[in-house]
Amino acid sequence: MAATDDFIALREQLKQARQQGDLTNADALARDYLRLATQAKDPLQLGLAHFQQGRNAMERNNYQVAKPELEQAVALLQPLGQSKALADALDRLGMTYRYQSDYASALNYLYQAMQIYRDLEDLESIASGYNNIGTVLEKMGQFEEALHAHQQSLELSYQLKDSESIASTIFNLADLHRSLGDNDQALTYFLQALEMDIASGNKRNIAYSHNKLGFLYSGLKEFDKAHFHANQALALFQQIGAKRDTDWARTGLAKLAMEQGDYAGAQQLLDAVIKRALQHSYKSLLIDTYKMAAELSLRQDKVQAALAYIEPGIALARQTQERADEAQLQQMRVDAYIRQDAVREALNALQSQKQLEDEIFSNKKAATIAAIQAQTEYTRQQYQISLLQNEQILQQARLEQSRLTRNFWIFGLVAVFVLMISLYRRYLQSQQNRSLEQEVKARTIELEQKNVELQQAYQQLEVISLTDKLTGLHNRHFLESHIETELEQCRRRWQDWQSGKTTQPERAELAVFLIDLDHFKALNDSYGHQAGDEVLQHFSLKLQQVFRQSDYLVRWGGEEFVVIARSINRAEAAPLAQRLVETVQQELFPLSEAPPVAVSCSVGYACYPLPLGESPLHWEHLLKLADLCLYAAKYSGRNGWVGLEAIHTEAELAPGVITPGQLQLWHSKGQLQLQHSFAQLNWQS
Structure with missing residues (x-):
């Protein structure tokens, strides 16, 4: 049977293999971990084994496999009480939902993880948690809240002198500035993040920074730099076996080809990415690729071809509730119909676009409130559960004191009287325990109902952008x-x-x-x-x-x-x-x-x-x-x-x-x- 030290050594080897991009070795180590944990029949190690399987699947962008593995990890670790292992599983499960564009569920799990990190006073994990929450809030269009979360992460990371966490936060701040149209600041941050990623040796993070720089330099018409960074990203993603991210890098090369006038090359790349995204259900990537393919067709005045990308893009954006993407696609549809002199169709598309933008704008406050409620409600629930647990402990202490007091006096009582009192005390204890159990059950049902209501509120969250994409104004x-x-x-x-x-x-x-x-x-x-x-x-x-x-x-x-x-x-x-x-x-x-x-x-x-x-x-x-x-x-x-x-x-x-x-x-x-x-x-x- 494996000792605790064996499991610790395996976990360290797994971490290093993932950091180096050697996922073949990481998969073999994870299988060994699961085999040893199964033999040991240890719920903690079994939970950690499923967590490692889920982490490997996330590295490969295989979120359909990662999700059940992480859910199994949470189910095994949760009965063992609050621990860093449970918080880590909740955190990764939240990020899995984030990559699948389910931002409401993502925030739910991320805030649960954050609460445990705070209880454990784990500053390093708290910094990472703020970073993850910030990326989700940014996708929801809550840019001020996202900036605040990233700033908190950065402060903690500097306090801890954690260079890898600092690099990750700077990368996210760069992406936030890019979303807000501040390309100069974004470029400065991305370059700094890349330098720190290279120093840490994390191939995945290095690839992410290269890819973002490739997109940014393409938009700035600095094609030599764009070509270098885009190809660096592609090579690294291929090396670590991240299929979705590899295709994401290919869309960067397609954008570069389009900006340089190589429309045929760009089209070939985009068609291949769309085919694979459909096969693997990479919804967010598919929407972005549809938009780029539609833009490419419009640049060539191929209106029907553009509409062939715009229509499924709108349908998918509606399905994933990506309202901002849907509005952008509607704007492209307006442009296409105008070029066809289809006035009625253009007017209908314009009305749809305006309605979407109005809905996005009017729901921003609701989205902000709901995001705050997610953290507030979870904290409140934890507090209520803690009160119930404390009350149960106090009640048991009172009953124990009553039993001791009773034993002190029973020496002066006759045996029959002692027996009657003892039975009566036991009856009271049973009634009180039953009453307490019913109260805890009722409170648990109430908390579950609140979670359902919170989930429904999150489904109403939508994305808003306050910056014009073309001009940056x-x-x-x-x-x-x-x-x-x-x-x-x-x-x-x-x-x-x-x-x-x-x-x-x-x-x-x-x-x-x-x-x-x-x-x-x-x-x-x-x-x-x-x-x-x-x-x-x-x-x-x-x-x-x-x-x-x-x-x-x-x-x-x-x-x-x-x-x-x-x-x-x-x-x-x-x-x-x-x-x-x-x-x-x-x-x-x-x-x-x-x-x-x-x-x-x-x-x-x-x-x-x-x-x-x-x-x-x-x-x-x-x-x-x-x-x-x-x-x-x-x-x-x-x-x-x-x-x-x-x-x-x-x-x-x-x-x-x-x-x-x-x-x-x-x-x-x-x-x-x-x-x-x-x-x-x-x-x-």
Whole structure:
């Protein structure tokens, strides 16, 4: 029969084999472990044996095998009480659900593991647990919560001087910055993570860092670096036998081929990945590959081929409740139908996309609350169970004290009386124990019901992104979630001044700029959609040159942008508009597959408060005023700007009042404080 030292030595050998990517040896060691544990008939070692089998399956991305092995490990270890072995099994089971896109179940198991790690005061495992929870929260779109979790992991890892854990956390922070559109910071973090992974020698982590860098460099058009990192990742994944990750690396090579114009090579790689992903049910990878294949077809104007990828992609995204991916695929479907001049189909797809984005946005708060509840509810349950256990121990202690007291006095009692008292005491003890058992059972049922309710709540969690994928700017959902707060703060400062509470505020106003690229459709028709995308990306850089980091830069839709210039004086708005127009037209925009092109823009803006002392003005009304100024700029000849700084009228600014004709009338009466760059201003075409 194997001794404890034998099992410890086997576990260390297994860890080293996995770290070195030698999964063939790891599988042989795991089989030996299971055989010895079965012979020993030791529940602890049997649980650890199934855990090792599950860990090996996870390394190979075989989550369908890993899940039952880890569930068996949990079932064997749970009756033995809280232990690190049980927490590790729960943690890995949670990550198995994460890789299968079941984020609700993943968080449930990860928080259970975290609670045990905290009870054991295992700081190293707590740091790792925060890291895992952060990756799940990021997939759910809860970026602030994910960042907080990763920061806690990083602090603990530095405290413990655990270089491998530090590298893992930096990698996750890099991926979070990439998701938020901060590619420069993401690149810095990924390179640092790769350097630390190479020092630790963990081949899987090295491969992950290489692969992320390959994708990032492809998007940055640094193709030599992208080629190096993508091939390094592919070789390492093949070496350790991780089939899913190997195909993930192949999609990186496909993206590189697509960005370099090798459409045939990219198509061949993607078709092979789709075939294997369907065979092995790699759902998340399959959705990402469908999106890339659809993008590749659209770049070649192969609309029917694109739709052949988009439709199953949407169906699978719905099945896995990946709402953000579904919205992106719906956007691609809109583009495809527009290219076919299928107006009705394009409108239906656009409505579906908008509904998805609205649902994603409106459910973000619910998702955040549910995620917090997962941890809170589990902690509460543990506390309730602990109270019941303490109460049972206390009750048993009281009964024992009663028995001792009874024995002290029975020496002076007759034998019959002693017997009656003893029987009566035993009866009371039996009744009390039965009552306590019923109470524990009732509480257990209640806790199980709460777990069911929590599971149902998690099924409602969805993903949201607040960044425009093409330009890296904020999207309209970000603005809609922040603008009311900005307007309220601005309005409050002016109201406090008017009521005499404060002195007149400085730089306490804001301006809403609505910007549209001139003749953008003609540019798309002449040079293609790829050129149009490049123009939009260059234009976003121009916006960042003109406006401050504290301003909100938003891609509103298509070639239309919104900028909220915060904490300014309204007199600064006109110079900003003029500077933007001049910056855009002062140099040609470079294109990768065509000569540089001249680009101009038209700008309309409205200042706030408008006018001073006004009643609260709705965001929609303010945007409408900026929009009318934008149209006035277009009707007046484009490549210029029109700005509304104040309205001196008693008329209520209701939606029906804000029309081009009304603004033209007020302008003629001198009731508008207006600035513009045109020789003659036209409100209507």
